[in-house]
Amino acid sequence: xxxxxxxxxxxxxxxxxxxxxxxxxxxxxxxxxxxxxxxxxxxxxxxxxxxxxxxxxxxxxxxxxxxxxxxxxxxxxxxxxxxxxxxxxxxxxxxxxxxxxxxxxxxxxxxxxxxxxxxxxxxxxxxxxxxxxxxxxxxxxxxxxxxxxxxxxxxxxxxxxxxxxxxxxxxxxxxxxxxxxxxxxxxxxxxxxxxxxxxxxxxxxxxxxxxxxxxxxxxxxxxxxxxxxxxxxxxxxxxxxxxxxxxxxxxxxxxxxxxxxxxxxxxxxxxxxxxxxxxxxxxxxxxxxxxxxxxxxxxxxxxxxxxxxxxxxxxxxxxxxxxxxxxxxxxxxxxxxxxxxxxxxxxxxxxxxxxxxxxxxxxxxxxxxxxxxxxxxxxxxxxxxxxxxxxxxxxxxxxxxxxxxxxxxxxxxxxxxxxxxxxxxxxxxxxxxxxxxxxxxxxxxxxxxxxxxxxxxxxxxxxxxxxxxxxxxxxxxxxxxxxxxxxxxxxxxxxxxxxxxxxxxxxxxxxxxxxxxxxxxxxxxxxxxxxxxxxxxxxxxxxxxxxxxxxxxxxxxxxxxxxxxxxxxxxxxxxxxxxxxxxxxxxxxxxxxxxxxxxxxxxxxxxxxxxxxxxxxxxxxxxxxxxxxxxxxxxxxxxxxxxxxxxxxxxxxxxxxxxxxxxxxxxxxxxxx
Amino acid sequence: xxxxxxxxxxxxxxxxxxxxxxxxxxxxxxxxxxxxxxxxxxxxxxxxxxxxxxxxxxxxxxxxxxxxxxxxxxxxxxxxxxxxxxxxxxxxxxxxxxxxxxxxxxxxxxxxxxxxxxxxxxxxxxxxxxxxxxxxxxxxxxxxxxxxxxxxxxxxxxxxxxx
Numbered sequence: 001x002x003x004x005x006x007x008x009x010x011x012x013x014x015x016x017x018x019x020x021x022x023x024x025x026x027x028x029x030x031x032x033x034x035x036x037x038x039x040x041x042x043x044x045x046x047x048x049x050x051x052x053x054x055x056x057x058x059x060x061x062x063x064x065x066x067x068x069x070x071x072x073x074x075x076x077x078x079x080x081x082x083x084x085x086x087x088x089x090x091x092x093x094x095x096x097x098x099x100x101x102x103x104x105x106x107x108x109x110x111x112x113x114x115x116x117x118x119x120x121x122x123x124x125x126x127x128x129x130x131x132x133x134x135x136x137x138x139x140x141x142x143x144x145x146x147x148x149x150x151x152x153x154x155x156x157x158x159x160x161x162x163x164x165x166x167x168x169x170x171x172x173x174x175x176x177x178x179x180x181x182x183x184x185x186x187x188x189x190x191x192x193x194x195x196x197x198x199x200x201x202x203x204x205x206x207x208x209x210x211x212x213x214x215x216x217x218x219x220x221x222x223x224x225x226x227x228x229x230x231x232x233x234x235x236x237x238x239x240x241x242x243x244x245x246x247x248x249x250x251x252x253x254x255x256x257x258x259x260x261x262x263x264x265x266x267x268x269x270x271x272x273x274x275x276x277x278x279x280x281x282x283x284x285x286x287x288x289x290x291x292x293x294x295x296x297x298x299x300x301x302x303x304x305x306x307x308x309x310x311x312x313x314x315x316x317x318x319x320x321x322x323x324x325x326x327x328x329x330x331x332x333x334x335x336x337x338x339x340x341x342x343x344x345x346x347x348x349x350x351x352x353x354x355x356x357x358x359x360x361x362x363x364x365x366x367x368x369x370x371x372x373x374x375x376x377x378x379x380x381x382x383x384x385x386x387x388x389x390x391x392x393x394x395x396x397x398x399x400x401x402x403x404x405x406x407x408x409x410x411x412x413x414x415x416x417x418x419x420x421x422x423x424x425x426x427x428x429x430x431x432x433x434x435x436x437x438x439x440x441x442x443x444x445x446x447x448x449x450x451x452x453x454x455x456x457x458x459x460x461x462x463x464x465x466x467x468x469x470x471x472x473x474x475x476x477x478x479x480x481x482x483x484x485x486x487x488x489x490x491x492x493x494x495x496x497x498x499x500x501x502x503x504x505x506x507x508x509x510x511x512x513x514x515x516x517x518x519x520x521x522x523x524x525x526x527x528x529x530x531x532x533x534x535x536x537x538x539x540x541x542x543x544x545x546x547x548x549x550x551x552x553x554x555x556x557x558x559x560x561x562x563x564x565x566x567x568x569x570x571x572x573x574x575x576x577x578x579x580x581x582x583x584x585x586x587x588x589x590x591x592x593x594x595x596x597x598x599x600x601x602x603x604x605x606x607x608x609x610x611x612x613x614x615x616x617x618x619x620x621x622x623x624x625x626x627x628x629x630x631x632x633x634x635x636x637x638x639x640x641x642x643x644x645x646x647x648x649x650x651x652x653x654x655x656x657x658x659x660x661x662x663x664x665x666x667x668x669x670x671x672x673x
Numbered sequence: 674x675x676x677x678x679x680x681x682x683x684x685x686x687x688x689x690x691x692x693x694x695x696x697x698x699x700x701x702x703x704x705x706x707x708x709x710x711x712x713x714x715x716x717x718x719x720x721x722x723x724x725x726x727x728x729x730x731x732x733x734x735x736x737x738x739x740x741x742x743x744x745x746x747x748x749x750x751x752x753x754x755x756x757x758x759x760x761x762x763x764x765x766x767x768x769x770x771x772x773x774x775x776x777x778x779x780x781x782x783x784x785x786x787x788x789x790x791x792x793x794x795x796x797x798x799x800x801x802x803x804x805x806x807x808x809x810x811x812x813x814x815x816x817x818x819x820x821x822x823x824x825x826x827x828x829x830x831x832x833x834x835x836x
Contacts, residue, residue, distance in 0.1 A: 160731075165731030165733060165734070166731075166733055167733060168731075168733035168734060168736055168737035169737050169740075169741070170736065170737065170740040171740045171741065172741050179733075179736070180733055180736075181722065181725070181731070181732030181733040181735070181736045182718050182722070182732070182736060183736075189733075190732075410729060
């Protein structure tokens, strides 16, 4: 869309595309129009009446969040009359709002406080009205206090749009209250504790449960980073104070369908200081792990790796940073082994992830999910679930192709249940029948497909879509990519955050595979990260390098304490191919070190050198062009570990070492009912 | 099946038939809830949840609708319903005094709407639309205009005797 509408806002000429709302046009021109209920990207509700503006020639003020621009429009956002109207609105809201800004956690970031300040409303001129609603403080994640609520409905709308559907209004008018079904506490309501409502709340009505006395946000240093806990690799904003993480919130841009992080990403950071956290290297002395120095531990590891040589192997999770992967590869070279592999090999092959394409979810008008069952509730690729539902709520069509019904099916326009590869083939055949352009080879390849009525409809949608995106499980990527030969893009969705990065960095075995190494094929084994392995394989020497003392680490000969992703600077490449930067938000606990730094020092102890991997090196390695060619419509075999299993096991210490453990207790309590 | 003793197991058949009645119809939430209320005398939480789950509509949505309209009741109601108007005209004509008399007579506390024995429910509404005969009290759908405490208490006495 071109910027074809010219208008004037507060004397400034602005050029925007047709259909833009005045509030966004003003923002583009650097003019902020006060609002309490506007959520960019979502349909406006006009609940707060604060964004009133005057349009020349209009009868009265209009709400800027729901009025579209017109050519030649002259808008004034801050006249005397408008200010008077806004002051009245704030005056009314303040009459029902506690005036305890001096102790309120949200002071400084509270929208109501800001506008009351701007409009000089110190106290309300109306009689104070309080309803005495009790706060909900029964869970460790989210505190709800209706006394502070200004009924902007942002939380309700966010919760609904992403398909969680927990929050709703009770009653009407000033006495309305945001509640769950039957007004139950959150933990009994089906809430997933993603905290999207907390991010949306403009006041102190919804807050991270542990924020009391943890400082105001103006004291925080906020760093943009990415979460490495699952295959979604969400953007996050990390708030730190006094060298500690105080808060993590969703980091995606306002208005993006992707603006979501799950409870793991938001609340899992407690695990940094968990009891099981490793803060010093350890070695086995007469059957027991004892703390030791880095020099001693590295010496032992170096000696044993040298001794094992090509009989040594490295297994790692795929949630490590690109730089860690490069350094690990360099270390393996010094050890003279080609045995290095990651958990990625359990659910994907490198070729698939390298060829997986980039896509823009925010502009997709048709989303096809193939062989994927993302779920916010089970925290399996939860952001994908929320994003897809949000896109669907904003008008995109959704086709779910699965072997059996999944929860995401409820949001689908069309469900295709059965063999996924065959369904993809049928959809393509139907689309070609509906006039989709495809070369002869492609058309021939789908000729023998059986097209059901549902596939016919899905094919028609695919033929008519402007920018379809197909998300597929890695094993179905080839079949999905065949569709992208005709139109749109195909994306393989791995279970772990940096699987694509690890594949691009080339951390895939040249010798024994992950599975073989994990079952004891070698003499010496070096495990990096929380690998899904609880029993020591039959090896002469085992090193575990992880942030937490796991069951496997307890059986190791040497344990090396590593930094968590929040304590180590590096990069990752998410499933959509975006390179994301992770700054070091805080210093590692105790003597823990970043994976790459341990590899570098270990190389030194072995008499070699590894240079610190640079951004340029990562970018060079990532510069592989995705290739798509016609492949058979078949699912790749041997990648049968489910994303849910992987996500749960690589995050075991994060879950058990943080308040997330409560989620399990809550789930058990609800199941017992 | 009216009153306090609602059991979703016992009601499943009734609920299923109500669900069938409106199945596939758009915008049928309110009539459906009205039917449920008609059936059970109020909207039992479990019944609403049952229907929400059956329709695969979020429970919170039904709850939002049920609390928005004054016609829906989420707590069991008494055998006799007394609706006292406290709209502007009735208020001026002394509705508050009548309400206090009724409360005292029925032994209702400030927050209580229904008597312990489930005999009476007293509810306040904001205007029933016949201000010309204010103050108005409606007892079991019968409108009593120009109501005086003595007259209303007499009616209540009759109802008490009835059971």
